[in-house]
Amino acid sequence: MSQTVDRALSILPLLAQGPANLEQVADRLGVHKSTALRLLRTLHEHGMVYRQPDQRYRLGARLFALAQEAVENLDVRDIAHPHLAELNEKVGHTVHLAVYEENEVLYIDKVESRYPVRMYSRIGKPVAITVAAVAKLLLADLPEPERRAVAERLDYPQYTARSTPDATAFLAELAKVREQGWATDLGGHEESINCIGAPIRGADGRLVAAMSVSAPNVVVSAEDLLKLLPLVRRTADTISREYSGNAPVRPPQDHKEA
């Protein structure tokens, strides 16, 4: 729409591939050197490009700062809520949203079941970290040493016969969750309640939150609940995509060191 801006913005991906000098930029843009110069100048004033000592241009600090600031001011809840509500609309059961924070997993949003049966959970309350589907998802995303450190530090209360018994079992479960990309809690917290959860990822592929659908046995069997899995995962993916500004969200691969 706006030619000047269009050209200026076209410079950025070009520089992302590596430093370039004025002439290279002008050539690749198909404009006169002087034009490229003025565009680069403007970008420079905004800190979007940086001029190396050798005069070549590179992407500048501002870009990183912006990306970071944007992430910090992003609230998953804002993004997620409409989707959680919609999901709740469709399936009727309780929907949770949770994040990991300082060795705890906290519920940060909840859409109540439309059935009379309610659950023990409250926004802001820590999750039963050794059994909840959302907790498994969030912990499974931690880097290996920390994951283990946390697992070994935890208590393993036997809420029910199906609660995770100890660190070894928990770590095995986390590995499985990590592998399959979703999680369950089948009566591990309250005998009669089942739960399926899916991860919400940021643009860098790391988990920013996890969501789950919970329902008591009396309303729907574990088997039937699992049939909702595709829907839950699709919802989580939609949220991920919106959260990261419609990026093609990265596959759930390892987070390698640079």
Add this chain to the structure above:
Amino acid sequence: MSQTVDRALSILPLLAQGPANLEQVADRLGVHKSTALRLLRTLHEHGMVYRQPDQRYRLGARLFALAQEAVENLDVRDIAHPHLAELNEKVGHTVHLAVYEENEVLYIDKVESRYPVRMYSRIGKPVAITVAAVAKLLLADLPEPERRAVAERLDYPQYTARSTPDATAFLAELAKVREQGWATDLGGHEESINCIGAPIRGADGRLVAAMSVSAPNVVVSAEDLLKLLPLVRRTADTISREYSGNAPVRPPQDHKEA
């Protein structure tokens, strides 16, 4: 220089603070709605902004992708080398550059001492990880659980009487290094060689590399070598700043979870 681009770029920091609708953007820019619309459209086409379902604008995925791509295509060596050479020019001693990668610390650049005395080190070769100043710096930056995991997995060869004896001592040393922001190796690897090192940080404050100056006792005493510390640190900071595109490099604080 270019008004249109100038305005368009001014939109970004504005959106970084949170989503905004067309009118808000127009107002804050001091332009007509239609103008703002066209600017936003152009930004949108380039993926720099994203339009939420509620029509409000946010920073888009492209921004994150660009920042990331830029980082991936950045080579510390390219940036650092001239500065390392300059430092070597001033002090005469051997200057090293090293990075952490998959449980190892590797030399990736070296400027030889102009004195006849040389050191055992080669680009690409793993560093004596339990004693070298650069290794201490790089490991000190790891998140706590991983730092400990690595420390406990290591061997502690007694190169000299002053080599780090065991994991406990090493972790204590790392804590100190982390605290003070620089590191030394005083005869820990080779009896007669001392070494001072400083960290090189990226825009996010995390270490991307570490550099050091090494000199044998016969040329300069440990005490005199330490007098070079301010110079070494200043050099490292200069490299950090240039590496992150002239950002005000973040203080060496903790890397908290979001």
Add this chain to the structure above:
DNA sequence: AATGGGCGTTGCAGATGATGCAACAGGAAA
């Protein structure tokens, strides 16, 4: 169902501001 307000969108005419040219400047290499 009708009305009104809020907000985004479009077409248009005018003028501002971007463009390419050509000439200049400065540094490096020959």
Add this chain to the structure above:
DNA sequence: TTTCCTGTTGCATCATCTGCAACGCCCATT
């Protein structure tokens, strides 16, 4: 020194961006 290479500036032209005003859409209100 000369030459070449790359970045920089002044300027005249005209393409492009701008603001306006009118329109359309959706939602909330009566």
